[in-house]
Amino acid sequence: MLPARFQDWFAQKGWTARAHQLTLVETAQAGASVLLVAPTGGGKTLAGFLPSLIDLAERPRRSRASRLHTLYISPLKALAVDVARNLEMPIAEMELPVTVETRTGDTPAARRQRQRHAPPDFLLTTPEQLALLIAHPKSPQLFEGLKTVVLDELHALYNSKRGDLLALGLARLSRLAPGHRRVGLSATVADPRPLQRFLVPQPPEGEALAELVVAQGGAKPEIAISASDSYVPWAGHLARHAMLDVMTAIESAKTALIFVNTRSQAERTFQELWRLNENNWPIALHHGSLAPEQRRKVEAAMAKGVLRAVVCTSTLDLGIDWGAVDKVICIGAPKGAARLVQRIGRANHRLDEPSAALLVPANRFEVLECNAARDAVLAGELDGERQKPGSLDVLCQHIWGAGVAAPFDAAELYAEARSAAPFRDLSRxxxxxxxxxxxxxxxxxxxxxxxxxxxQISDGPSKGKWRLAHPRLAQAYRLNVGVIVEDPMVDIRLQSRGKPMGAGGRRLGQLEEYFxxxxxxxxxxxxxxxVLRFEGLREDAAYVTRTHDPEAQIPSYNGGKFPLSTFLAQRVREMVSAPERWHVLPGPVQExxxxxxxxxxxxxxGQLLVETFPRAKRHYLVCYPFEGRLAHQTLGMLLTRRLERAAMKPLGFIANEYALAVWAARDMSGLDMGKLFDEDMLGDDLDAWLADSNLYKRTFRNxxxxxxxxxxKMPGKEKSGRQVTxxxxxxxxxxxxxxxDHILLRATYADAGSGLLDLARLSDMLARVRSRIVxxxxxxxxxxxxxxxxxxxREMVARGEVEEDILRENEDALIADAMRVD
Amino acid sequence: MRCVWTDLSLTVNGQTLLLDRSGAAWWEKTRTLIFADLHFEKGSSYARGRQFLPPYDTRATLLRVAEVVSRRAPARIIALGDSFHDPFAAERMGAQERGMLEALAAKAHFLWITGNHDPHPPAWLGGAVRTEWHESGLTFRHEPQADAAPGEIAGHLHPAATVTRFGRGVRRRCFAGDARRLVLPSFGAYTGGLDVGDPAIASLFGARFHAFMLGAERVYAIPRTQVERRKRSEEIQPMITAIATAARP
Incomplete structure (x- = not known):
């Protein structure tokens, strides 16, 4: 099946083409779109490009006009750059007449412009860059010869707002280059069907699916769980007690990746490890708030193989293959089986050897979660994802882009948008x-x-079409493209010794403004x-100095962005309710x-346990839904409203991944719990609460x-001061x-279903436990x-009334100080 | 000079002003209600740059003004400048909003102090227009002056403050004041805030002034030094031990 040149090359390397690589060549010859599901290390990327390489190798010499042949889209620009580098080898060694270039936010403007009229054969880019390319008036010429689109790490994209943006971009490409085929590359997913749908234009009725190729699974990973029979912490997320185990694991590995869930966990873990690092192993730190230069340095050192370990957050979940990594250590809660598989897959990119992983639970509930996650991974079961419909805010952005490209007909654009899978149910x-x-x-x-x-154009051949009212609006579109909205960030600068604050200072990175x-x-x-000391805020930077304090005063744990998955929660609940399975757990957890x-x-x-008890002059109500912190937080907000109406005088609540605790001035044990947890709380109570929920306002902002x-906010543009934004x-x-009823409020509400409020999940839970409350x-x-x-x-949850408490208590403290007689 | 307040009235240069939870100040003695920085039509001024903020900010602001007016029944309303976001704001005002403003003007006499955003408030509003107003030891002007004589009542700076507890900050608009002067919070629906710790505000006062933060039902007086202070949970470890012990049988 492979042309001689390719067969020879494989033979030269001592490789055999894998079955799924050949199947992809076959489907390409039939002109079909295909989803390839393969574990890491399966030669996925080469499989995606192989048909294009073959096609171009056979292309007659004189037709080598400058035409874009294959467009590759990845969620990470670093990945695009890395893939471009990896393609160099086969292209050079087989002497293929193929040009490869990347296009990211970092590509110089001149090259980006040149790429539009003289494109390479393969262009490697991101969803945001695709949106910019199709919004260009010359996009029809650029894409008319397009043969193939390769979508990498599709599982990480398809069910998100970035996926919506990408889907609308692809719908446009279908019109500009009818008949091009698509290849989706994905890690193992519980249900490939939505991804198959994503890859091909959807008909007005029914559904169309890309073909599915599933690669042979690799060796099962070896997963160990660190556990001590003498001590397992009750709470906390730092796993400080297990750092010696972690250090030992690092010492027994060539290179280890140490995953944690949040930035502050990464910082603390890094500090703890260095405290124990008597051999001065090169251990580095990598997370999204560090200055990009610093991250690049760590990545480069990793690629060279000079690091022994990197402590990192989800910033390294996806991305570049580092051959040397032979151990993955996950500290804290795995949160989901698919996430764990993804992280474990970062070790050992060879299919036939098992990846080695160590899970390090930081508290008792996490011990349960780690066990449940390991069982799921070994059984080959993964978390399913709730499919979200296409977001209206992303559609708005796309419509603006369509206007930037050329005058458009509303009915045509509507039909085009509906051919994108996430928007197939979009109403006119x-x-x-x-x-x-x-x-x-x-x-x-x-x-x-x-x-x-x-x-709308009022006469002429384009009558009725929508056009941009002012060319300046094209520029505004370009500056605002994309769906990733960061929290407002503040630069962290190291104050220069002996200089006044605000005068220069090295930039260490960025932190959220609210922090x-x-x-x-x-x-x-x-x-x-x-450990840094905060010195003050000047213009848009926070100035700090280094201290010798061993401990920082301000904790900033906020649980991380990802909640415990529904699937894993289910398995943890099952484990808790099955005493016959407890023997695998460490002694203190069993006890x-x-x-x-x-x-x-x-x-x-299937039952929901609700406990009530008094403690230190307060009355507590604690329930254990295991639905993740976000859903619990929402439940907490709603329950306290009800408790207030029931005159229970609720004072506050705390939510974690497994439980919700509410405390009040009155004893809540006499309440009808069935009524208290009734699903109707998602009606008026929810509405009233949303009016001033901070999380909801953040969702709106996005x-x-x-x-x-x-x-x-454009870098450099907000210099005029924070007060004017x-x-x-x-x-x-x-x-x-x-x-x-404004469209943006509707978009916000839709987001709240899955995002920061996890309403959909809460609603499922309430339905599930109806009349099953113990x-x-x-x-x-x-x-x-x-x-x-x-x-x-450690953590207080925001609620309108709690905000008032904070104000009140500050004042109370002040009055107490003023009235003291000593 | 000592700063005196009872139930959040503040005595500035001998005159007692009540700090209303809405962000207006009430000068009972002369039945005068004082607002700062209404910024009417700020929303539509962004629309000129094709940024389409909801065009309801003027209405929202006027509804809040009307609410305080109905509670206090003033004889006079002083607007401390920047009442209109830009020179064309009044023209863009909708008929309904004009009507609301006229209804207010029928209830109380308006004194419009000019601000940097509105050096020439529109004539159709009626009422008086001044750059400054002096009365009974008080001076009403838009922008506070560093060397002002005692008794200055001003706006312009949009003061706001944050108090923190349990690692969580609450940020609200506030009055900033002592016995010599008072800066009112901005009243307009789309107006943001400047922290009272910013030199632009803090430098107007001595070390001891207060941020009077707007709560849902009342105003909270927080000393400037307290606004940045926070309580720390240094007692976490003993508490962990206590709860863990109680959980054992």
Whole structure:
């Protein structure tokens, strides 16, 4: 099947083409689109490009006009760069007449411009760059000869807003280059069908699917769980007790990747390891807040193989293959089986050798979670994902881009958008609302007609088409393209010795503005591997100095972005309710569950346990839904509203991945729990609460930025001062009060289903436990409740009334100080 | 000079002002209600640059003004400047909003202090227009002056403050004041805030001034030194031990 030149090359290398690589060549010859599902190390990328390489190798010499043949899209620009490098070898060794270039935000403007009229054969880029390319007036010429689109790490993209943007871009490509074929490359997923759908244009009725090729699975990984029979912490996420185990694991490996869930965990782990690092092994740190130069340095050192270990966050979940990594250590909760598989796959990129992983739970619940995750991975079971419909804010952005490219007909653009799988159920009314929003803001009561961004052409052959009202709007589109909205960030600069604050200083990286805002001068925190002292804020930078304190004062753990997956939660619940399976757990964890069984109860599968008990003049209610912190947080907000109405005087609550604890001034044991947990809380209570939920406002802000209501802050543009950047919260308040059905509020609500509020999951849980609530009135705190209570002093959850408490207590403290007689 | 307040009234240069939770100041003695930085039509001013913020900010602001007016029943309203976001703001105002403003003007006499955003408030508004106003030891002006005589009541700076507890900050608009002067929070629906710790505000006062933060139902007086202070949970470890012990049988 392979041309002689390719066969020889494989033979020369001592390789044999894998079955799935050959199948992909075959499907390409039939002109079909295909999804290749393969574990890491399976030669996936080469499989994706092989048909294109063969096609170009056989191309007659004189037809070598400058035409784009294959477009490759990856979620990471670093990956695009790496793949370009990896393609060099076969192209050079087989002397193929193929040019390869990357195009990312870092590509110089001159080259980007040249790529538009003289493109390479293979262009390797990202979803955002695709959006920019198709929004260019000359895009029809660029893409007319396109033969193949390769989508890498599709599992990480398809069910997200970036996936929506990509899907709309592909829908446009289908029109510009009819008949091109697509290749999706994906890690193992529970259900490949949505990915198959994503790859091909959807017909108005029914569904179309790309072909599916599943590569042979590699060797099963070897997963160990670090556990001590003498001590397992009750709470916390740092696994400090296990750092010697981690150090030993590093010493027995060539190169280890140490995954943690949050930036602050990464910082703390890095510090702890260096405290134990008597041999001075080169151990590095990598997370998204570090300055890019610093990250690049670590990556380069890793590629050279000079590092012994890297402590990292999800920034290294995907990405470049580092051959030398032979051990993966995961500290803390795995959160999901697929995530764990992905991380373990970062070790040993050879299919036939097992990857070696060590899981390090930081507390008792995490011990359960690690065991459940290992069982799932070894059984080959993965978390399914809830499929989200295409986001309206992304559609708005796409419509703006369409106007930038050329005047468009609304009905045609609507049909095109619906051919993209995430938008196949998009209604014409929603499409028109998005169009109106881009054109004039789309407000019902007052309009901005005279400032329109898009106008309908009133006569001539293009009559009725929508065109851009001003060329400046094309520039504004380009600056705002993309769906990744970062929290507002503040530069962290090291104050230069002997110089006034604000005068230069090396940049260490960036931190979220909300974190910086809570600091006062003199506070210490861990960042970039050091304990830093906050000195003050000047213009858009926070100035710090290094300290010799061994401990930082300000913790910043916020649980990480990803909640415990529904699938894994289910398995943890099953493990808890099955005492016959507890023998695999470490002694202290078994003891903990036994005492829980004796003192309270172990809920049966499908039941929700609700405990009440008094403690230190407060009354507690603790429940254990195991639905992840986000859903619990939402549940906490809603429950406290109800408890307030029931005159229970709730004072606060705390949510973690497994449990929710509410405390109140009154004893809640007499309440009808069935009523308290009734699904109808998702009606009016939810609505009332959303009005001033900070998480919801953050969700709104993201939608508003993506849709182009608020312009992105451009680096260097916000110099005029922080006070003038106005807050999306103010816009939210006004819009909600005066036009609650506005498209952006609907987009926000849709996001809340899966995003920061995890409403869909909460609603499933409430339905599941209806009439299956077990209650226990206890004399004091139960073993299962203790971990949740321990987090109370570490983390407080925002609630309107709690905010008032904070104000009040500050004042109380002040009055107490003023009235003291000593 | 000592700073005196009872139930969040503040005595500035001998005159007592009540700090209303809405962000307006109430000068009971002369039945005067004082607002700063209303920024009418800020939303639509962005639309000129094709950024389509919800066009309801003027209405939202006016509804809040009307709410305080109905509670206090003032004889006079002083707007401390930047009442209009730009020179064309009044023209862009919708008929309904104009009507609301006229209804307010029928209830109380308006004194428009000019600001940097609105050096010439529109004539159709009625009422008086001044760059400054002096009365009973108080001076009303838009932008606070560093060397002002005691008794200055101003806006312009949009003060806001953050208090932190349990690692969480709460940020609110606030009055900034002592016995010599008062800076009002901005009242407009789309107006942001400048931290009271910023030199632009802090330098107007001595070391001891207060941020009077706007709560949902009342105003909280927080000393400037307290605004940046935070309580730390240094007692975490003993608490962990206590709870873990209690959880054992």
């Amino acid at each position: 009314a929603d499409f028109d609302a998005a169009l109106n929003f881009i054109a004039t803001g789309g407000y019902a009561l007052k309009s901005y007609d005279r400032f329109a961004r898009l106008r 910086i805002e809570q600091l006062s001068v003199g506070d210490t925190f861990v960042f970039a591997g050091d 903990w569950l036994r005492i829980q069984e004796w003192r309270s109860v172990i809920p049966k599968p 939608c508003a930025v993506i849709a182009g209501l608020i312009e992105r 106005f807050s999306s919260d103010l816009i939210y308040d006004v819009l909600r009060a005066h036009e609650p 209650t226990r009135k206890l004399a004091r705190v139960s073993p299962l409740a203790a971990p949740a209570l321990l987090e109370i002093s």
